[in-house]
Amino acid sequence: MKPILFFDMDGTLLDLAFDDLIWNHKLPERHASTHQYSPAKSLDILQAFYQEHKHTLSWYSSKYWTSKVGVDVLQLQYEHKEKIAPRTGCFELLTILKEQGYRCWLLTNADNAGLQLKLENVDLSPYFEVMISSEDIGYSKEFVEFWQILQEKHPFDPEHAVLVDDTAPVLQGAEKFGIENLVTILQPSSSKAARNALELEYPAIQDLTELLTYLDSIQLKEINVKTA
DSSP, rough: OEOOOOOOTTTTBBBHHHHHHHIIIHHHHHHHHHHTTTHHHHHHHHHHHHHHHTTTTTOHHHEEEEEEEEEHHHHHHHHTGGOOOBTTTTHHHHHHHHHHHHHHEESSSSSSSHHHHHHSSOOOGGGGEEEEEHHTSSTTSSSSHHHHHHHSSSSSOOOOOGOOOSSSHHHHHHHHHTTEEEEEEEESSSTTTOOOGOOOOOOOOGGGGGGGHHHHHHHHHHHHHHHH
């Protein structure tokens, strides 16, 4: 039996360069012009806010940030939507997985508005039987509670699942819940250098089609265990 596959969106299927552009460049610029601050001061203010709320639901909420910083964050993203792009191998991998009969779920910390924005520009929906925003769960993926509630809503066997995600705390939360097959991404953003695989806690891939080799290896291991 094939494992069920859980995919993160931003930094995994989609290039995180878009989010880097918005949060580290365009929002500080807009914040500075709106509040009459220097660009450096706005960047400092926003970075402090980011650190304060990192890995919480608020951190992923465009409504929260709009009220917090006085800039329409969702509108800002729509202004630059042409920059939203898939990572290398994204559609090639998803097409092969669909042809091979894998069940794929999209699990994102992006709020529903952000998810909708991305799907309007990169249509991932035909490849997924379940698409979940952590906004609907009430916890971000970093928390074990996310996985517990997800399992209640959409039953699955954690020992027979694979999670692909670029964020270590998310993978750690899934591991605490009991998901054993965990894969991360070497270069979530094309605007930043690739990470060193030797410094990462989990097996890492660059081109998404490399996941196929990983899937072959875990299924071979499963066969060997059964026949041992």
